[in-house]
Amino acid sequence: MSDKVKIFDTTLRDGEQSAGVAFTPEDKLEIARQLERLGVDVIEAGFPCTSKGDLHAVQLISREVRGASICALARAVARDIDIAWEGVREAEAPRLHVFINASDIQMAHQLRKGRREVLEQTEAMVRHAAGYTSDVEFSPMDATRSDPEFLHAIIERAIAAGATTINVPDSVGYALPEESAAMFAGIRERVPNIDQAVLSAHCHDDLGLAVANSLAAISAGVRQVEVAINGIGERAGNTSLEEVVMAIATRGQDMGVHTGVRTPELYRTAKLVERLSGMDIQPNKAIVGRNAFRHGSGIHQDGILKLRQTWEIMDPADIGVPGGTQLVMGKLSGRHAFREHLRGLGHALEGDKLDRAFTAFKALADRKVAVDDRDLEAIAAEHGQTAGHSAWTVDRVQISSGCSATPTATLRLRDEDGQLREDAATGSGPLDAVYRAVNRITGVEPTLADFSIRSVTEGRDAQGEVTVHVEASGRSFAGRAADTDIIVAGARAYTAALNRLVVAGRQEGASA
Numbered sequence: 001m002s003d004k005v006k007i008f009d010t011t012l013r014d015g016e017q018s019a020g021v022a023f024t025p026e027d028k029l030e031i032a033r034q035l036e037r038l039g040v041d042v043i044e045a046g047f048p049c050t051s052k053g054d055l056h057a058v059q060l061i062s063r064e065v066r067g068a069s070i071c072a073l074a075r076a077v078a079r080d081i082d083i084a085w086e087g088v089r090e091a092e093a094p095r096l097h098v099f100i101n102a103s104d105i106q107m108a109h110q111l112r113k114g115r116r117e118v119l120e121q122t123e124a125m126v127r128h129a130a131g132y133t134s135d136v137e138f139s140p141m142d143a144t145r146s147d148p149e150f151l152h153a154i155i156e157r158a159i160a161a162g163a164t165t166i167n168v169p170d171s172v173g174y175a176l177p178e179e180s181a182a183m184f185a186g187i188r189e190r191v192p193n194i195d196q197a198v199l200s201a202h203c204h205d206d207l208g209l210a211v212a213n214s215l216a217a218i219s220a221g222v223r224q225v226e227v228a229i230n231g232i233g234e235r236a237g238n239t240s241l242e243e244v245v246m247a248i249a250t251r252g253q254d255m256g257v258h259t260g261v262r263t264p265e266l267y268r269t270a271k272l273v274e275r276l277s278g279m280d281i282q283p284n285k286a287i288v289g290r291n292a293f294r295h296g297s298g299i300h301q302d303g304i305l306k307l308r309q310t311w312e313i314m315d316p317a318d319i320g321v322p323g324g325t326q327l328v329m330g331k332l333s334g335r336h337a338f339r340e341h342l343r344g345l346g347h348a349l350e351g352d353k354l355d356r357a358f359t360a361f362k363a364l365a366d367r368k369v370a371v372d373d374r375d376l377e378a379i380a381a382e383h384g385q386t387a388g389h390s391a392w393t394v395d396r397v398q399i400s401s402g403c404s405a406t407p408t409a410t411l412r413l414r415d416e417d418g419q420l421r422e423d424a425a426t427g428s429g430p431l432d433a434v435y436r437a438v439n440r441i442t443g444v445e446p447t448l449a450d451f452s453i454r455s456v457t458e459g460r461d462a463q464g465e466v467t468v469h470v471e472a473s474g475r476s477f478a479g480r481a482a483d484t485d486i487i488v489a490g491a492r493a494y495t496a497a498l499n500r501l502v503v504a505g506r507q508e509g510a511s512a
Ligand SMILES: CC(=O)SCCNC(=O)CCNC(=O)[C@H](O)C(C)(C)COP(=O)(O)OP(=O)(O)OC[C@H]1O[C@@H](n2cnc3c(N)ncnc32)[C@H](O)[C@@H]1OP(=O)(O)O
Pocket: 014, 017, 047, 049, 050, 051, 074, 075, 076, 077, 099, 100, 101, 110, 111, 112, 141, 171, 234
């Protein structure tokens, strides 16, 4: 048995059956061209009897796309098969795909036919299709809920009539992985002419088991899987192409199989289908979701920094993920990742500065869900400032102000010996009151030469970054701080400038 698993892509047929999705013929052609670049073996381009537009789309793809077989779906009805052939006959390698209900419930209540009639219709319609091409696929629909004996009989009949691929669908996503494997093992054991056909699996995701069932089928000897990009398809969708392909790329050695897919095209294909289908990829979607290679917690980020493979089983470059592995800074990030991230932004903070910056970052991340690079730049700028040894730090800020109140600030600062010192002051506005309170505590009274504020990021939880310049004895000292509360940012920026002034004064005193 070959160890190549053929990838049959049904994004343009079963994928389009997703409620709310309708591709134009041009959309379909664009996706088919990308599937050609991706290197799939078969493209199911459509179900031509459903509309003139779909017939046109299948014809366009058949004329334009090379490399893959182009397949069209048809019910086990002569007219459907004739129209399907109209769709694919100009393809380099055309395939007709004929299907019929095979479970008792569907035969009795949908087709309203008995088993014998269905067997006869299968034989006649597969033969009809084989009159057009030697590449005929047959699917006994709802196979996983059908009687195994009847399933074996219908498969044998279809192969005898000319089917070269037998696709066994779990049409309602009912099977469990061990049942899927057992069903295929049973088919291989009990259908006498099964070696004349390629065995294929087509799984739906109603129980979230489509990929697991497809892999179980492969382990039982299936050598074609029917899949759709991003797992789109009827109801909960089909088996996701990218998940099966990467499972095989990652674990294929253990499974003893491979595919011919060019995996670096996967991400681009997923984004194209997302755009043209209008079905957003969920962020935590395996392989192509936005978070698939983003690490948010400190322990994982630390491991990744030491060796990427500690927390990644695939290389994002093998999937074509732009940006590759990403460490996302947030509430759960650790010091190692924080330091590396700042380094990437051009701030090499170590020791005390790193400690202070990390504490500020954690405090911000507790208040703000999305801490982005601009926030980190502001934190690095503030805590990368040289504080010298006179590091007054702001411990508490309390403000009372309003249109008929006298702005009053109560400040508590920690001095360089760790003592807390508190005082209050009034001013012309809340920031003026803050600065006066800082002056009272520190005993330093510089001139406020400049004050500016800007928003670091957008949104209601944005940080305000305050820059102040103070002057004393003809010299100017700057301080900068950012906080979601601009009064707190103002207090910290002013205190930072004042610290520098004090340190400079001491250094001058020492050298005099
Ligand atoms: C599991 C799957 O994904 S199957 C593919 C599903 N895809 C689609 O349905 C594609 C979109 N469908 C359509 O455009 C339309 O349903 C069409 C063109 C296929 C058929 O349209 P209509 O002729 O109006 O029939 P309608 O859809 O209402 O009913 C389906 C008929 O096909 C019969 N039928 C269903 N499956 C098959 C089959 N595989 N082989 C033969 N007949 C079938 C049904 O019994 C029913 O026949 P009835 O009219 O004698 O009762």
